[in-house]
Amino acid sequence: MPASFPTGLVRADLDPRRPRFVETPWGAMALYLDGDEVLCAQAFCPHLEGPLFEGSVGSGAVTCPWHCWRYDLRSGARLGPLGVPLPGFEKLKRCAVSTDAQGRIVLAEPTP
Numbered sequence: 001m002p003a004s005f006p007t008g009l010v011r012a013d014l015d016p017r018r019p020r021f022v023e024t025p026w027g028a029m030a031l032y033l034d035g036d037e038v039l040c041a042q043a044f045c046p047h048l049e050g051p052l053f054e055g056s057v058g059s060g061a062v063t064c065p066w067h068c069w070r071y072d073l074r075s076g077a078r079l080g081p082l083g084v085p086l087p088g089f090e091k092l093k094r095c096a097v098s099t100d101a102q103g104r105i106v107l108a109e110p111t112p
């Protein structure tokens with residue numbers, strides 16, 4: 001497994017209103033544009049594999065379209081109704097994001 005993966009995408013390819021699906025050597029991930037920051041988390045929900053990459057995004061979180069579980073994109077934690085992390089739930093896998101000299105998005109191997 002490589003330690004990093006060049007997506008070939010640039011920030012302008014991302015829509016802040018919807019995640020962008022990307023297949024990586026570590027499985028399906030999704031890219032998010034949160035303000036100026038690009039975030040990356042697994043594309044399918046830990047609950048029942050719902051398509052998080054089709055979820056709604058805002059305030060650094062994604063909401064699964066199947067049963068509306070909401071996840072913080074930075075910590076990967078499932079969030080409760082008040083935006084507080086709920087203990088005892090599987091976190092989203094996330095990749096650190098950087099850019100190469102041409103501004104293309106590069107992902108690091110995911111952290112659990």
Ligand code: FES
Nearest residue numbers: 045048050064067
């Ligand atoms: S599959 Fe995502 S909340 Fe159930």
